[in-house]
Amino acid sequence: MKFGNQPSYSLGQRSASTKEALAGEGGNVTLVSQSTLGEINRGRVLQALYDNGPKSRAELARLAGVNRTTITGIVQPMIEEGLLVEGDAVPSDFKGGKPARPIYFNPEAPMLGAVLLLPGRIQTCLVTLSGEIKALTKAEFDPHGDRDMFLTIIKDTLSVTLAQAHQAPFGIGIASGGMIDSDNGVILAVNLAPVLTGLPLVDILQKHFSLPVVIDHHPRALLVGDRWFGPGRGQQTFAAIYTGEVLGGAFYIDGRVYRGLAGSGGELGHTVVQIDGELCNCGKHGCWETVAALPWLRREAARQGMENPETVTCARLVKGAAEGSEAADGLLDRYTRNVAFGILNLQQTLSLNSYVLHGDIAGGGVDAAERVRQHVERLVRKRPNQEISITVNGIGEGHTALRGAAGLVLSSHLKLVI
Amino acid sequence: MKFGNQPSYSLGQRSASTKEALAGEGGNVTLVSQSTLGEINRGRVLQALYDNGPKSRAELARLAGVNRTTITGIVQPMIEEGLLVEGDAVPSDFKGGKPARPIYFNPEAPMLGAVLLLPGRIQTCLVTLSGEIKALTKAEFDPHGDRDMFLTIIKDTLSVTLAQAHQAPFGIGIASGGMIDSDNGVILAVNLAPVLTGLPLVDILQKHFSLPVVIDHHPRALLVGDRWFGPGRGQQTFAAIYTGEVLGGAFYIDGRVYRGLAGSGGELGHTVVQIDGELCNCGKHGCWETVAALPWLRREAARQGMENPETVTCARLVKGAAEGSEAADGLLDRYTRNVAFGILNLQQTLSLNSYVLHGDIAGGGVDAAERVRQHVERLVRKRPNQEISITVNGIGEGHTALRGAAGLVLSSHLKLVI
DNA sequence: TAAGTTTGTGCGAAGTACAAACAAACTGAT
DNA sequence: ATCAGTTTGTTTGTACTTCGCACAAACTTA
Structure with missing residues (x-):
């Protein structure tokens, strides 16, 4: 049998700038070797411990759907190495049986x-x-x-x-x-x-x-940080959004951190939500950052004649709105709506369904998050059984x-x- | 040693609507078993054949960085099954050696x-x-x-x-x-x-x-289709964008098709690029679709007093612009710029760097793609060594x-x- | 004709997951 | 107090996959 060197219907035309991307003949195929398999599974067991807290071998096996012996084989060397420790025996849930020995990270392990x-x-x-x-x-x-x-x-x-x-x-x-x-x-x-x-x-x-x-x-x-011990714990898919002097984001997709080429994914502040909007310091007009970060809030507060507009924060607006200030309530509504537009775009694009807020907007607590959520719900093209969660991480920004x-x-x- | 049941600093507050997402105790951990490993690697070898065309066992081994015997072990059963066939021996590049037997898909295999x-x-x-x-x-x-x-x-x-x-x-x-x-x-x-x-x-x-x-x-x-035999062939990361009566997209990220929850990712037509823009049939204002799809083009053509505005296409504009029509050139510029805004947002979000155009905009051929590319280049926040490729798939929409x-x-x- | 090169294939070794069987530890009924 | 029942964790042997080495086959070049 004779093969053409390349199938002849590959007629796609490429712009000149993608010579090397076309190469293809690189290491773009990688088979999983036997030894990497072990490494992968070791990592996944650790991940399960992070996601679920201390668990016994048997529980881990059930969680991962594998044999108990497999877990023992993975866990034992790590215990001997001092990475993990066995905790005190915990009587089983009911109906007797040998007590389980939960396993978790060794406090004495390297930090x-x-x-x-x-x-x-x-x-x-x-x-x-x-x-x-x-x-x-x-x-x-x-x-x-x-x-x-x-x-x-x-x-x-x-x-x-x-x-x-x-x-x-x-x-x-x-x-x-x-x-x-x-x-x-x-x-x-x-x-x-x-x-x-x-x-x-x-x-x-x-x-x-x-x-x-x-x-x-x-x-x-x-x-x-969210994934590890915050609201993203155990989730397979969510985004973190930060608003402050600037606006940025990051995604956790199908169980991994999304980076994009050279780690340049998630520069959400400079996505455009208003083509002919205000000039952004990036040179474009109407970036999300120009309508959903602190500079916008200060500017609008000043325009409304609010007191001390240069120190306005989402937290202050929430407090003001709760105390009955219509001005604060109105501005908060517009602010959360502007934040919602960016999240909406993300939702339409990636459909992550779960968003964790940080920075100034998180200072507004559950109230602000709920307002954002309602705006998003109102805007997004709903699908059956689709629920969108907007959360704030209450741990405190620095620690996360x-x-x-x-x-x-x-x-x-x-x-x-x- | 005694463990708290859950680390106490998990203080993140969640909105009420995410009970089940919080569960975590589901099958969110999956270890790779021995047999799935084989399946994965089999799949990857096939992928390599798709990406690179007919290749000998030795070449595949080099491509994947594995032992030649491994490839034999993977490929042999598929040959016996009739899925793959060995082609005629091809003399090696130079300097002699046993001729390679390229392997490819069996034309007689099921379709x-x-x-x-x-x-x-x-x-x-x-x-x-x-x-x-x-x-x-x-x-x-x-x-x-x-x-x-x-x-x-x-x-x-x-x-x-x-x-x-x-x-x-x-x-x-x-x-x-x-x-x-x-x-x-x-x-x-x-x-x-x-x-x-x-x-x-x-x-x-x-x-x-x-x-x-x-x-x-x-x-x-x-x-x-792009990935298989079009401009996306061999690429690990790119997006397909379709414009026509509607506007949509899809992503190939790190070697896999991105679907999002329930397959709802890529509904790009209804991302917002102009918060106070024209009313979209989805109920929102200023969706990308309202400024970068055929209905917009017809409307604008009519407004400019162009002939037969109801049959205007990107292809016609490109032709008109090439023939010196300033009206066509101007409209084409605005149209491609509007398309570019959505791609820009995608680029800022995911940083895929490579986009394949389909539908009406692809009818404009390389000229239209190049215009879009220039608009995107002008708008995007450049990083060093970052090149953005905008391509049209020339095969024809239906076939792709x-x-x-x-x-x-x-x-x-x-x-x-x- | 001989040396050199490349391809493809046996064969045994190493690493990993799994199934079955078993000892240990606990509960609860008799 | 004893014994059946249950759960945990380990031991042992099996199956699967990849890898390294050696080797025959096939071709080029000197």
Whole structure:
């Protein structure tokens, strides 16, 4: 039998700019080998522990639909290694039987280093495998200052934190504001902190501390934090949305963090919701960020003649509305509606059905979330049996981001998710 | 050691509507078993053949980075089964060596049934595993007519096609316009064909033909068609965009078709790009569809006093612009710019970097695509080394959709992609 | 004709998941 | 107090898959 070299009906025309994308002959096929299989399953068992808390071997086996012996085989080496520990026996639910020995992360196991990097301020801490935050250290830096000065500050701050670990942590995770190239570990640009522009922070810290270092942008850390111990726990699909001085987001899709090429997915602030809208600092008009972040809120508050418009927040509006202020209520309604438009677009695009709010809008608590939800419900094209959940993470922004930063290490270094 | 039942810092508050999503205790963890591993790898080898055309065992092994014997082990049973065939020996590139025996899909292997269902018309055909279209049959139906009449027509049409297969096909794939619940195989609603509303077509045809049947919405079939033998071939990440009477899209993300919950992802037509824009038939204002589909184009053509505005198409505008018409050029520019806004939003959200155009806009050929690309480039927040490709599929819409419909069967039935 | 190269195939080793059987630990009825 | 019943976790052997090595087959080049 004779084959044409390529089927002849591949007639699609490509614009000139995609030579290498056409290559195809790269490593785009990867078979799963026997050894990676073990690694995958190990990761999934850990994931099950994160999602469900301490569980016995038998419970884990039921949860994962595998044989009990398989779980034993996976779990035993990790116990011997000191990563996991067996807890006290817990009498079984009813009707007797041998008591179960729940398994969870060893408090004595190595921890994770976490860094939260926002314009002007740094927070570093250690995070245990069970999500506890320790050795929190804070520092400030001049966002317009000298790069070496900044590097000294961040190294010193991290050193103070890491010194409190009783053994070397698994690695260091960084959550940073701005535009991040997470593949190459470079901060591409942070509008409010020019000193960070183009900084290859991962390389620098990796060399300095001799530890694995990963970086990702702030909303994605919030997402991981949500997934780990927040409202995203156990969910397979949801998004995290952050509003503040800027607006950003991140997605958890089918059980994994979505990054996009070079980690550039989720730059939602600059999706357009009003083609001929206000000029955005990105040069476009009518970006979502121009109508659903703090600058808009301040501007509108000022226009309405509200008191102290420069310090208005969603929290204040919720309080004002609850106290009967029509102005606050009206502005809150418009604000939440504007937030809803971006979520609506996301919903129509990806149909994630679940959204966790962070930042200023989360400051508005359940009230604000419920208003957003109602706006989304009203706007979205409903399907049968489709319910959309809008949630706020009540843990507190900083902690979620730090936990998330630590979680980034887990998912990259421990290959927790395939 | 004693564990708290759940870590106490899980304080996230959830809106009331997510009881079951919170459950977590379901089958959300799945370990990969030994036998599924084989299935996965078998699927990936097939995928490699689709992506790269006929290849020898040795080449496949190099492509996938695995041992040659592994490929033999995977491929041999499929050859014996008649799914694949060994081609004539091809002398190796240079420097001698034993000639390679390329392997590809057996033309005698079972084919795939494909149905394209658009308001008022049906196309059915058989598709070989190497993508050839056979036994194409067409029929029409009354979109506002009787349901039983419609069912008779589609069954008859499919029967005519299937009768020409020399053996039972693997299954039947349906690409349908409108809103589809691909999980349950139900057509939820087609604006222009009320007869289809709520029709459980998968169940009906599955019973009638005793074959596996899958359905998905039209843009997703285009996507699969693109991936199979169009511009998306070998790509790991891209989107298909369809513009016509309506506007829709679908995504291929990290090597798999993205569906979203109940297959409701990609309803891009009703993402909002102009909050206070024109009223859309969905009830919202300023949906992308209101500014980037044929109804807008006709309306604007009429407003400009263009001749025969009711038959204007992108193709005609491109022709007019090439012939020096300023009116055509101007309208084409606005049209492509409007299309670009939706792509821009997608790019900011998912960063797919590659988009394949279909439908009316694809009728404008490379010229239209290039205009769209330039608008997107101008609008998007550039990152270093990021190139955005906008492509049209030149094969012809119907064929791509039919191949895609067939491809749907492959990906679901043969588990071609995990 | 011989050396070199590449392809495809046996064969045994290693790693993983699974099924069956069993000891351990607990409950509850007799 | 004893025994049946239940659940947990382990032991043992089996099945499946990939990998490395060795080798025959087929071709080119000197």
